[in-house]
Amino acid sequence: EAGVAQSPRYKIIEKRQSVAFWCNPISGHATLYWYQQILGQGPKLLIQFQNNGVVDDSQLPKDRFSAERLKGVDSTLKIQPAKLEDSAVYLCASSLVDRDGYTFGSGTRLTVV
Amino acid sequence: AQSVSQHNHHVILSEAASLELGCNYSYGGTVNLFWYVQYPGQHLQLLLKYFSGDPLVKGIKGFEAEFIKSKFSxxxxxxxxxxxDTAEYFCAVTPGFQKLVFGTGTRLLVSP
Known part of the structure; x- marks a missing residue:
């Protein structure tokens, strides 16, 4: 089966600019996650979707981050405006059933300068 | 606070040496447990998982993990x-079938 697709792979922006990341999960996976992985740390959940509804966005900095999953398939994560501390790898994952573990994409490495 | 702890941040071994990476969690109740690996430049991949049954779990590439409930490990x-095997290894837990929570990771360097 095809994996979780993410784009772009790399992005460099200046602080206060905006950026968007795209994710296409594995076909049929109802649950989609966005994780933030700061260098030297484990991934941290930002938001979880079940189909096109938000299940958990308690860790999402809503003043600058937003995410949507239209039609319950693809998802977009946006940061506006970006801060230096947003430099991280943004990982998208999907799962059919939580207990099976998640399948991760290759991530988008964001550098804010 | 509830968490997942990986005590070894960096491990350096020679080829053929034995490996043991520690993982402890602080969640009570039912948990599902995972180990993920991230090879340089690649995405996170599932090594193995534990849900129930035999506490000794075998995964891919010769890895195994042991669940010790009394030690939360x-x-x-x-x-x-x-x-x-040079890579970063992450322990992860889904407490009560909720979201996947990761440890901070252990970087393993294996010298030839």
Missing amino acids: FNLRKPSVQWS
């Missing part, structure tokens, strides 16, 4: 590491 082991 899920340590990863491999009898003989190879240079290709």
